[in-house]
Amino acid sequence: MKKEGEIRIPSGCAIAAVISKEGKRMNGDGIVRSMVPMHERSNGLGGGFAAYGIYPQYRDFYAFHLFFDSRDVRKDCEAFLRERFEIVHAERMPTRKIPQITDEPMIWRYFLAPLPSAVAAMQVDEKEYVMRTVMQINSEKNGCYVFSSGKNMGCFKAVGYPEDVGEFYRLDEYEGYCWTAHGRYPTNTPGWWGGAHPFSLLDASVVHNGEISSYDANRRFIEMFGYHCTLQTDTEVITYIMDYLLRRKGLTLQEAAAVIAAPFWSTIEAKTDAREREQYAFLRMVFPSLLVTGPFSIVFAFDGGLMALNDRLKLRSMVVGEKDDKVFIASEESAIRVMAPDAENIWSPAGGEPVIVRVKEGAKL
């Protein structure tokens, strides 16, 4: 049977997220519990979390989380990393042995500082340098996989139900200002841990519920620009699309949303503001291959904020709620009620309407 990455495995899912607009840290317990009422939306074949603001003591270093198949692979990969980075700190990922999570690979994390001479030699900026390193490891090195590579953030994922994954990774011991979560329902046999969500590159991470019909059109386009879709998942390609649009092309979040969940031409033409009409039409004409069709609800998290977005027909459920300084997003309201029983302003964003939440300026993250 083919492993994930060699074959495309569609999946349905549950997602949840919480962010403090004040930048206040919350421990991971809340988000882990929020996944419990949505248990039926997963099938135990993948769960995961992304957390922002969890490594303040290493905030200037790229935090790499890696899966290894064996000790030899790890040694080899560490040698590779050492040629490109100063390894500020390396350790085995702290985990809790529980019966629900088995067959784990070796999981390590590294805090890395790119070697300035190597960055200069490649004639790219630091982020591009890190991105290329991640692509190289994931597409060329067998038996190891980088599943998190941002600063002061981290992804934690495994094969299992999300609430078990949270316990396995001891997320109750982390404090972050923004959390996203994912429970997976793949329609095929589980691949391996790398196939779980969130999917992450640099500071950005994506949790996604849906199966996009545009996958291969998006993949074949984005692969022109140095991205390698090694997992063949929707989430992976959406992550790369966002990286390309935001970091490489300099689009704003709203503009990126207008590319991937573009308004229909009829909607654009009905806009009364000519400037606005021109902007939307321009984005559709320039990035037709990055339109994403088919059902999706995603939470795209980044350094200092997140964006929730539904496909333009709203073929997947997604609700938003608020309480005090916190904003919650989930596939079902029940998940929000776990995190905040008295959450207010519960609403369903329209298809293609991005919900963007940023931590207020000046907050120390």
Added chain:
Amino acid sequence: MNELYITPEFEVVRNENRCIACRVCERQCANEVHSFDETRGVLRSDEIRCVNCQRCVSLCPTHALKIVKNNCTLRENANWQNATIKEIYKQANTGGVLLSSMGNPKPMPVYWDKILINASQVTNPPIDPLREPMETRVFLGKKPDVLRRGADGKLLTDLEPQLSLSMPVMFSAMSYGSISYNAHASLAAAAEALGILYNTGEGGLHEDFYRYGANTIVQVASGRFGVYEDYLNAGAAIEIKMGQGAKPGIGGHLPGAKIVGDVSRTRMIPEGTDAISPAPHHDIYSIEDLRQLVYSLKEATDYKKPVIVKVAAVHNIAAIASGVARSGADIIAIDGFRGGTGAAPTRIRDHVGIPIELALAAVDQRLRDEGIRNNVSLVVGGSIRSAADVVKAVALGADACYIATAALLALGCHLCRTCQSGKCNWGIATQRADLVKRLNPEIGKERLCNLMTAWRHEIMEIMGGMGINSIETLRGNRLMLRGIGLSEKELSILGIMHAGE
């Protein structure tokens, strides 16, 4: 002498009980197959002249006629087949190159028919085009590498010139001269009504059709017939014809008999002279020369028109297309070896070039591998026969398709493949006034609009089934395709998996 040893290919079967000797068949047949025997009061047939265009059959008021394959054949021989032997007789009779028209009729593989399309089940909902928006609009042209912003932070929205199409289909090049005034009038009016484009071909643009400029692609071929400043500026885009799928490596040839009246004026050559396009453009012997012509045309039109470079699908098409994509062209049109023609040497039509499906797949992948797919749009033709072919072409990577044979069929063509004779009984591939008037441009336009509207509905149904609601996300979406009965090599060139995988 020319007919020595040649037996009629068809038999005219006339049901004498039904025939009322109205002589419609006689009047309708420009090939003069039918004649009236005054003494006996019956119609007779000279079948050696019959091309099986079905005109007489269609118009016979009592359905007394049918044209069947002549079953008087030579002794069967798998190696020396009937057609092969008759071609030898013809050449021995005349000493000439064999001429043919329309697309390659040989039983070569049609890859469209070996590709199957996906649909959504369970994990992803199909979308109902009757109830939800379904977008088929495409833009052809270069996409920018760098985005710029104004002082207000808004994106600057100026783009290289783009063509907007309501659906990913255009009418391909057919010159005025090779086809009639009324055929051109039908194509131009239909393109305008549909929001797509038609293509003048290499014969210039009749003055009556300048008003359809926004829906016109003007072609510049190696003969440069009818090319001057106003012509270049008249259309929405300019196409440089480097080659044609039906006859790669040679130029067009319109016999002097067709260069009459308006055709002569439009082509800007004297009446009765043969219009022979050189095999190459004599100012293009290499890729760097092509770049100069592309930019000459852009200069002449103030950089307002996208330039299309049309090439025939030949063995090295991926590398050629890569060169063209770097030559300043905005759009590459690739014409497959099954594409049609008004006249081509039979040997070239039937033996030169490669199928469009393989050429398209190879070119799209090559341009992506080189990271330059965004520099150009890809248009493919030769031959696209149905909405399913369009969907498969787009999923393989085409931005749009060119159709010509299908459009002529809509106008009444019965694919008798003798356009070169100039005696088209359907008023399409002829300049004889009495024949041309048989094609009513109003009806022709309506039939073309019907055909395209039907295809658009079918495209939307198929897209909806896949859970796709915009043609943009079908483009290059090869995961939506599977091969059936194809070898590993064919699958790898097409970049698709086999059914069941």
